[in-house]
Amino acid sequence: MGTEELKPYVIGLDLGGTNSVFGIVDSRGEIKATTAIKTQAYQDVNDYVNASVEALQAIIDIDTVGGIENIKAMGIGAPNGNYYSGTIEFAPNLIWGHNGVVPLAKLFSDKLGIPVALTNDANAAAIGEMTYGVARGMKNFIMLTLGTGVGSGIVINGQVVYGCDGFAGELGHVIMRRENGRPCGCGRTGCLEAYCSATGVARTAREFLATRDTDSLLRQLKPEDITSLDVSIAAGKGDELAKEIYEFTGEMLGEACADFAAFSSPEAFIFFGGLTKAGELIMEPIRRSYQEHALNIFRDKPKFLVSGLDGSSAAVLGASAVGWDL
Amino acid sequence: MGTEELKPYVIGLDLGGTNSVFGIVDSRGEIKATTAIKTQAYQDVNDYVNASVEALQAIIDIDTVGGIENIKAMGIGAPNGNYYSGTIEFAPNLIWGHNGVVPLAKLFSDKLGIPVALTNDANAAAIGEMTYGVARGMKNFIMLTLGTGVGSGIVINGQVVYGCDGFAGELGHVIMRRENGRPCGCGRTGCLEAYCSATGVARTAREFLATRDTDSLLRQLKPEDITSLDVSIAAGKGDELAKEIYEFTGEMLGEACADFAAFSSPEAFIFFGGLTKAGELIMEPIRRSYQEHALNIFRDKPKFLVSGLDGSSAAVLGASAVGWDL
Numbered sequence: 001m002g003t004e005e006l007k008p009y010v011i012g013l014d015l016g017g018t019n020s021v022f023g024i025v026d027s028r029g030e031i032k033a034t035t036a037i038k039t040q041a042y043q044d045v046n047d048y049v050n051a052s053v054e055a056l057q058a059i060i061d062i063d064t065v066g067g068i069e070n071i072k073a074m075g076i077g078a079p080n081g082n083y084y085s086g087t088i089e090f091a092p093n094l095i096w097g098h099n100g101v102v103p104l105a106k107l108f109s110d111k112l113g114i115p116v117a118l119t120n121d122a123n124a125a126a127i128g129e130m131t132y133g134v135a136r137g138m139k140n141f142i143m144l145t146l147g148t149g150v151g152s153g154i155v156i157n158g159q160v161v162y163g164c165d166g167f168a169g170e171l172g173h174v175i176m177r178r179e180n181g182r183p184c185g186c187g188r189t190g191c192l193e194a195y196c197s198a199t200g201v202a203r204t205a206r207e208f209l210a211t212r213d214t215d216s217l218l219r220q221l222k223p224e225d226i227t228s229l230d231v232s233i234a235a236g237k238g239d240e241l242a243k244e245i246y247e248f249t250g251e252m253l254g255e256a257c258a259d260f261a262a263f264s265s266p267e268a269f270i271f272f273g274g275l276t277k278a279g280e281l282i283m284e285p286i287r288r289s290y291q292e293h294a295l296n297i298f299r300d301k302p303k304f305l306v307s308g309l310d311g312s313s314a315a316v317l318g319a320s321a322v323g324w325d326l
Numbered sequence: 327m328g329t330e331e332l333k334p335y336v337i338g339l340d341l342g343g344t345n346s347v348f349g350i351v352d353s354r355g356e357i358k359a360t361t362a363i364k365t366q367a368y369q370d371v372n373d374y375v376n377a378s379v380e381a382l383q384a385i386i387d388i389d390t391v392g393g394i395e396n397i398k399a400m401g402i403g404a405p406n407g408n409y410y411s412g413t414i415e416f417a418p419n420l421i422w423g424h425n426g427v428v429p430l431a432k433l434f435s436d437k438l439g440i441p442v443a444l445t446n447d448a449n450a451a452a453i454g455e456m457t458y459g460v461a462r463g464m465k466n467f468i469m470l471t472l473g474t475g476v477g478s479g480i481v482i483n484g485q486v487v488y489g490c491d492g493f494a495g496e497l498g499h500v501i502m503r504r505e506n507g508r509p510c511g512c513g514r515t516g517c518l519e520a521y522c523s524a525t526g527v528a529r530t531a532r533e534f535l536a537t538r539d540t541d542s543l544l545r546q547l548k549p550e551d552i553t554s555l556d557v558s559i560a561a562g563k564g565d566e567l568a569k570e571i572y573e574f575t576g577e578m579l580g581e582a583c584a585d586f587a588a589f590s591s592p593e594a595f596i597f598f599g600g601l602t603k604a605g606e607l608i609m610e611p612i613r614r615s616y617q618e619h620a621l622n623i624f625r626d627k628p629k630f631l632v633s634g635l636d637g638s639s640a641a642v643l644g645a646s647a648v649g650w651d652l
Contacts, residue, residue, distance in 0.1 A: 089623075139490070140489055140490045140494075154589065154590075156482055156483075156485075156487055156489075157482075157483070157485055157487075159482075159483055161482055161483075161589075161590055162591075163466055163482075163590050163591025163592065164465070164466045164591055164592060164593040164627070164628075165591055165623075165627060166591075167591050167623050167624070168466075168588075168589065168590045168591035169588075169589070169590075169591075170588040170621060170623075170624075171588060171589065173588050173621045174585045174588050174589075175581070175584070175585060175619070176504075177504070178502075178503070178504075178581070179505075186621055186622065187622065188619070188621070255501070255504070258501070259500045259501060259585075260589075262494075262495075262496040262497060262499050262500050263480065263487075263494065263495070263497065263500075263586075263589050263590075264480075264487055264489050264494045264495075264589075265488075265489025265490055265491050265492075265493050265494035266489065266490060267490040293501070293514070295496060295499045295512055295514070296512065296513065297415075297491075297493050297496075298493070298496075301490070301491060302490075
């Protein structure tokens with residue numbers, strides 16, 4: 001155990017639908033070396049792990065790192081990752097993972113000879129924020145990741161909430177519209193994710209364009225081609241309709257946070273992901289709507305923060321932080 | 327500390343709007359002695375505490391208990407109770423507590439010379455269930471108390487969730503109807519409590535009687551006099567409309583539980599309070615609606631249980647269990 005504690009680095013893997021980004025990280029959150037492979041270039045998970053370990057070997061052996069004996073553990077943040085079992089379960093966007101239960105932590109651990117822990121990407125982001133970011137010192141907060149989907153990592157009494165099965169914290173799938181709700185990728189309707197993800201925002205844009213007369217830069221695009229990035233660009237140019245889209249999105253997030261406060265009364269809600277780049281255009285309606293909808297005892301209490309971690313490295317840092325706990 | 331551990335009893339106080347019931351309880355959950363006073367017979371909280379201690383003294387001194395030196399601590403379950411501060415804060419139904427912050431734990435501790443902890447009544451029920459009831463051995467569950475209001479006690483990783491301020495776990499005030507929701511006592515509309523409390527059930531009865539043609543025993547009563555007990559009695563006689571009222575109530579509880587599962591993925595939902603006396607009339611629609619509304623990964627997972635503690639003593643046992651942790 002004494003020598004274990006001397007190992008100065010952990011490996012973080014941000015396993016995304018497109019890229020798998022690896023980083024070797026020290027205890028202060030400094031990324032010493034990084035590498036990446038294409039997640040979906042492999043049909044079989046064993047090929048994926050072999051390719052990963054090969055890419056990793058090159059950065060493990062550089063002088064700064066000094067070999068595997070200086071690495072304490074590895075942490076993985078992955079969609080549908082289960083912390084308890086170290087598996088990825090029925091991940092719809094992974095060709096080698098959509099069809100069953102993949103024991104990814106064990107596969108990496110066997111190859112590398114170090115402990116490996118795995119959690120879902122939003123939990124990894126929450127752990128990263130708690131270890132290196134704006135949530136340092138916080139015992140109770142909720143992280144909401146606004147990307148292709150809406151993910152969440154919930155921290156209570158300083159611990160990530162995993163629930164009885166490792167799958168707790170799916171706040172993108174609480175129901176916000178019980179009647180005439182939008183269809184969600186999960187097969188149900190009215191989920192928060194169907195409105196407040198990047199795809200949800202693009203859909204809101206198409207709906208607003210179809211049902212409102214407001215002039216807008218977005219009318220120059222084919223409705224079916226509009227993305228949340230287009231909305232962001234238009235809003236940046238002062239486009240009124242684009243601002244209304246952020247208003248709508250922020251108001252729903254504020255309503256949702258009011259319900260989440262009734263659950264765990266967090267010290268802060270921390271937002272992460274592409275949509276947060278809209279800054280006050282989305283954060284102001286979130287705060288205002290929260291104040292309007294929260295139960296009186298929860299008003300004026302939580303902070304509404306944007307992740308302080310650099311977007312491109314946050315996920316790797318978050319994943320690496322999972323490794324420190326091993 | 328050695329002698330502390332030998333003290334065999336704790337005092338539990340179930341502080342309700344009408345009665346304050348005290349019990350002296352041993353570590354197996356056996357109530358050795360009990361007494362009660364009227365909560366609202368005192369304008370001033372000091373008079374209330376003096377009357378309580380006087381009533382308590384009589385049972386503390388009986389031979390079975392053997393005096394205050396055999397009592398380790400006192401636990402209080404009270405509306406709007408804050409565990410962190412030991413205070414009751416703006417409790418609308420208490421004449422000596424509706425108007426500010428009452429340091430009740432300290433007042434009792436000063437008088438009795440033993441440690442006193444306080445929590446809200448639903449958290450006390452959850453702790454009682456974990457210590458003496460159907461949640462023994464469970465690390466993750468949600469207790470829902472269906473009484474005059476809807477309260478909740480959330481347990482995650484074996485700990486009650488208090489949040490950053492001591493007020494977490496107000497699941498009666500998540501919003502179930504965002505449009506045309508019923509007014510709730512909290513000043514907002516559409517809360518779970520406005521539908522699934524005893525008063526909510528009585529209101530559902532009045533709405534169903536006004537909007538449906540179904541024949542019903544409830545039509546023999548003045549609508550404004552109908553209580554949830556009347557609905558229960560009618561349902562017991564096979565009344566169709568009364569059954570539809572439980573159906574409606576259970577379905578909404580199932581929908582709510584589906585959202586709660588997305589938060590903390592509990593091993594069980596445990597129901598407590600008057601409405602659970604309807605048995606399968608309410609539990610069957612809860613389970614069915616949960617299955618219908620839950621995200622696929624949470625279906626078929628949680629148990630739906632009714633509290634195993636005897637109704638009249640459960641609240642005292644729950645309160646006493648808070649004392650054991652001191």
